[in-house]
Amino acid sequence: MLTPYSTGDKNSFAWQTARVRWPVILTQAIDDVYRTVSATKDEAKQEEGKKIVEKLANLKYEVQHDRPLAPIEDDGFPDFAVYNEELKKMGSAGWLNGSWLFLECYLYRRISTFFSQSKQWKDYDIFNRQKINTFRSSRPAVLELAARYKELVKDLRADKEATHDEEAERLLFSEMCEVCLWGNATDLSLLTTLTYEDIQKLQGSEARKSAEKNILINDLPAAFDALKKAKAEGKAERRVDIILDNAGFELYVDLVLAGYLLTAGLATHVVLHPKSIPWFVSDVLPSDFAETLSLLANPKPFYETPSDDEQLQGITPAPLAAVDEANLAFLFQEWSKFHAEGQLIIRPNRYWTRPTPFWNLPEEAKDLYEDLKASELIVFKGDLNYRKLTGDCDWDPTTPFPEAIKGMGPGSGLNILSLRTCKADVVVGLPPGKDEELKATEGGGGDSGARQWGWNGKWAVMSFSGGK
Incomplete structure (x- = not known):
């Protein structure tokens, strides 16, 4: 039977991706939004940006402490339901012991909801500076x-x-x-x-x-x-x-x-x-x-x-x-x-x-x-x-x-x-x-x-x- 690579497999690159690379990526994302918040004079944008920083920090905590996988919130894009269906199939799998491919996609989809549900940051690309x-x-x-x-x-x-x-x-x-x-x-x-x-x-x-x-x-x-x-x-x-x-x-x-x-x-x-x-x-x-x-x-x-x-x-x-x-x-x-x-x-x-x-x-x-x-x-x-x-x-x-x-x-x-x-x-x-x-x-x-x-x-x- 075909087995997807898992973040729980110590012999897989998925193991260190989940434990090392994802927290680093989230830290960089937090730094990026914080820099933009600091540079803007728009108070409404600042306030919303601070809330996004908080959400990113909470997500980093979830990953590092292997917290349960939360459903993707409905942000107006129908693919949220596709993710949530897959989550149901995964049962008790968590960040550190589940399908690497799914979890990595899920991570970025979760991040995107923080921006798509905002008013001032809808089209913001947290990775643009790095690119x-x-x-x-x-x-x-x-x-x-x-x-x-x-x-x-x-x-x-x-x-x-x-x-x-x-x-x-x-x-x-x-x-x-x-x-x-x-x-x-x-x-x-x-x-x-x-x-x-x-x-x-x-x-x-x-x-x-x-x-x-x-x-x-x-x-x-x-x-x-x-x-x-x-x-x-x-x-x-x-x-x-x-x-x-x-x-x-x-x-x-x-x-x-x-x-x-x-x-x-x-x-x-x-x-x-x-x-x-x-x-x-x-x-x-x-x-x-x-x-x-x-x-x-x-x-x-x-x-x-x-x-x-x-x-x-x-x-x-x-x-x-x-x-x-x-x-x-x-x-x-x-x-x-x-x-x-x-x-x-x-x-x-x-x-x-x-x-x-x-x-x-x-x-x-x-x-x-x-x-x-x-x-x-x-x-x-x-x-x-x-x-x-x-x-x-x-x-x-x-x-x-x-x-x-x-x-x-x-x-x-x-x-x-x-x-x-x-x-x-x-x-x-x-x-x-x-x-x-x-x-x-x-x-x-x-x-x-x-x-x-x-x-x-x-x-x-x-x-x-x-x-x-």
Whole structure:
């Protein structure tokens, strides 16, 4: 029988998440709201903010002392009932001995009620400061990638009428997906150049090999074939969907991938799916997309204004070079044009913040399911989406990915590509013996039974299921 990973399992990453990470996240949330309360002159907002701080502190106490799980209050969003139904099924399970996936989703849903039930704080994102600071700290990578992307787009447009070498095209697709996979862990030495002429050299570079050895499963060829097949069939509309993960640099590289797919003609439309509420600290909200574009449109104040930490240390950021400003302006023009013309679409849905596995999507969200069936490829970004695809269960690691995603797999009408750096216990699709081999590496878990190699984001999988 399949068992979901539990916060009561000492060999699971869930154990330390519940006892260490959640209290830290709540402490940071309390600090964030307190800072905003201190900075506002609006007395009504101050008073409400203080009450939210109190609620967050009480929630932290509940987690640390394993208090009973309170029902989600009705805040006007129907998914509160979904959570409360699941709570009933859990019986006496508490914070420190229950389904990790459910409890983590429940934690963020509880936090969201504190804001949605307020008057002055309804649209407040407690994680926005962290997102912005992380994106600012990614400045070298952002600028490097902007220059490479601009060159790539020019090359693609210059060669538009030419018949491409399919192998070079395939390698370029792989490069773009790998940049997207690693997000802010991207080794930018991989992006020495992205022209067709140099793609073969790039493929053979040491940096490329170094990153590739950490990709345990690479199903990108099958995903590329699905897009090429749709193009060969002459479909007028060929859509790719990206179920987003983190804001900041990761959203930026997701936009790089989206822009590339549209420019290269591998897709005619890209639909981005953000979350509807602040979620798992850094997940993308619709407002993050708008903020990212506005930062690209006017990057000098963003990159040249010292952060709070830099001010304390007396550090002044270096001025932004004119060429970097021009490259970022190019990205803004490209992506805002795609967005204005309806080729780059933002489509939030409350379903993405439900606590249940995606196995249930065809039954639980019929309209969303029917909409997704119109897509040629659905790219699920990140660790949480992978956990939801596989139910966050203790699968045999050799179980094929299409089998582990159940109702989202073969026969579902969905082609799914999961790009995931491993930051949790669940993993499927590995060759026999690979899990044991990785456990035997330093810090991999050894004889403890814990899959510690899967906790640190060093290893990655790119798993495909052809469901059309």
